[in-house]
Amino acid sequence: MVVADDFYFSGLNKPGNTSNAVGSNVTTVNVNNLPGLNTLGISAVRVDYKPNGLNPPHTHPRATEILVVLEGTLFVGFVTSNPGNKLFTKYLNPGDVFVFPEGLIHFQLNVGKTNAIAFAGLSSQNPGVITIAKAVFGSEPTIDPNVLAMAFQVEKNMIDSLLQAQSD
Known part of the structure; x- marks a missing residue:
């Protein structure tokens, strides 16, 4: 029995807690907390960063990500796969957009003196996330x-x- 609330999520207007070792917080909206996304092939996140906050190197094994900066200045990048392992980076300001291709290791760092906020769309209802340092160490x-x-x-x-x- 499907209801309207299966297609509704509230809370992306609220800042996440960045009082942690990396100084960032990801609020995820995927099929696990928004059942209406089932079979639609999309999800979203809000990322909050304190100054010098990092969304550490990670990958989404099942999704491409498109990131939009709302506030602050981010240094972002991704690394291509073997054998080249080429690093692509860019400084982003409010209104800027950057794409992280599916499965590639990527990161975002707040290089500004104030908090930063970004929203991202992902091309999977359940993109998965593998944080490199956590996985390895x-x-x-x-x-x-x-x-x-x-x-x-x-x-x-x-x-x-x-x-x-x-x-x-």
Whole structure:
């Protein structure tokens, strides 16, 4: 039994809590909290950033993202896939739009002195999100530090330090 509320979400007008380690907050509207999106192939987010706040490198395995800046100045970018791994970046101001292609690692950093707000549309009812640092350094169980040291070409003690920081 479908009702009007299945197609309604309230709250994107409210700032998210940016009092966290990265200084950003993502408010998600997808099929999990707006059932009317089922089979429509779209979702949305609001991202709030405090000054120097970061939406850390992440990927959406099932969606392209189009980001629109409402307030503030963001430094954004994405990296192409192997073998090129080319970085594309841009500084965005209110009214600017940037696209992050499906599955590519991307980020946003507030480089302004005030809070920033952006809205994004995604081309999936459930785009998924994989935050790179959390996935690599926060997995359960932990990826063997020797594997990570070899992958990142650093000493194992550096990996041990990163793993410890992630668990704190």
